[in-house]
Amino acid sequence: MTILSEVAVIGAGVIGAGWVARLVENGVNVSLYDPDPETPRKLGEILANADHAYGRLTLAPRPKKGKVHHAATVAEAVAGKPFIVEAVPERMDLKRRIYAEIEAANTTATIASSTSGILPTDLQAEMAHPGRLIVAHPFNPVYLLPLVEIVGGARTEPGVIAAACAFYERLGMKPLHIRKEIPAFIADRLLEAVWREGLWLINDEICTTEELDDAIRYGFGLRWAQMGLFETYRIAGGEAGMKHFIEQFGPCLAWPWTKLTDVPELTPELVNRIAEQSDAQSGAYPVRALERIRDDNLVAILQALKAQDWGAGRILAEHEKRLFDLGAQTGDPDPDTSRPIRTFTGRVAADWTDYNGHMNEARYLQVFADATDAFLRLIGVDAAYVQAGGSYFTVESHLRHLDEVRAGEPVRVETRVLEGKGKKLRLFHQFRHGDGHLLATGEHMLLHVNLGTRSASEPGSHVAELLGRIAAQHAELPVPEGVGRAVGQPR
């Protein structure tokens, strides 16, 4: 399935706005309806947070951002759209009324409800065309967390789920198809069990909201982000594994350790206690600042998992590969290569900095390596070329550090070809601050190799031709300061 380019979103609260952010960041135009007159302001703030997060999340070429159209009615928002996201409050009467409004204007689009736990069969009950309704339950923040639980109802038509899953994959998500309908699906069953138990612990004055959160984030929360429950417990069974783990700890479940079936009464006193403790814990931050802290942490976790090729990090890597391939397909076939070529644009990530409070030296090489890869893709050394057995290896690098740069600052790399003939490719990267001043340079010698023999070889004719053309253009430019310098050479 190619990515849909036009989607309607109904409801722009926490979840609807999160969907809009994921969609526009992936190049999809959104037609949005929400009766709240504050929607443009709130959405603008959430889109700014999402843009900040994506700028740190990936160096892959992001598609041109989709546009948002604020529609005046549901009918206007959904008319002619092939896919509709419903994200209105969790009330059956309201959701059914919205579906009736949608059906009056559009009888063919897939309708994906964001409900946290209502059965799709119940949502379909009064619909004239129920076959196109599914549940697609996301997680907050929708623009960063990949999971979306997909549930069909009794009357969902065959094929609707598979097509929706393909669409969500294209948005960089992990669709989890839940084959049997069950209230609250999988994730909210688990979350509600933990939440219910948490409410008891506060109610019984065992701990505060902050202590409870500490118990999660310093311990098992870290495990859950990368291995979930059962894989973690398999390891906790030691060499004897899962059976031993269940034999040892299973009987505890029958002890009165938990109150899982019971909910404490949410008396005004309990609600106030929780709200006051939460204010003491986090009240120093406005909600948008808290969202940004959460997002920066999530980005760092996703990147760490990507480096491990594991869990949600693998989903990110797969999405980046799609973006790189798409960038190669849709990129300008004849970019202006007569000037230094922009090969990297981004911001200094928080985890790129060190104890000196500035970007760590190792990250400069990482940025230059990414810039080199971007240049190689430009001359045709893409995934297919590598698969066919050709590539470049870097054989020598020389870096100069000219100025400091700190976390969050905008940066870019401009690349010059110093030599591009036969097996040899010599590149000169200028790493600049967003304001244009020079931060560092990297000069690199690369050799074309045959990946079968692992020895130097001539590049393919298409690559050689493109490279030769750019090298000739760059030979016309003045030689940049710093080319050919050696370590310790006086300036």
Ligand SMILES: NC(=O)C1=CN([C@@H]2O[C@H](COP(=O)(O)OP(=O)(O)OC[C@H]3O[C@@H](n4cnc5c(N)ncnc54)[C@H](O)[C@@H]3O)[C@@H](O)[C@H]2O)C=CC1
């Ligand atoms: N907040 C969360 O953590 C999650 C919520 N969900 C689900 O997403 C859905 C939306 O929840 P939230 O975004 O949290 O709620 P919310 O209260 O933040 O936002 C709801 C939005 O719907 C708008 N709205 C109200 N009536 C409307 C109408 N007639 N037409 C169009 N828009 C209307 C409101 O103005 C508001 O902006 C619910 O079904 C909820 O269960 C799913 C995953 C997580």
Ligand SMILES: C[N+](C)(C)CC(=O)CC(=O)[O-]
């Ligand atoms: C609290 N909640 C039921 C709305 C939570 C969700 O549905 C998912 C999430 O993001 O935690």
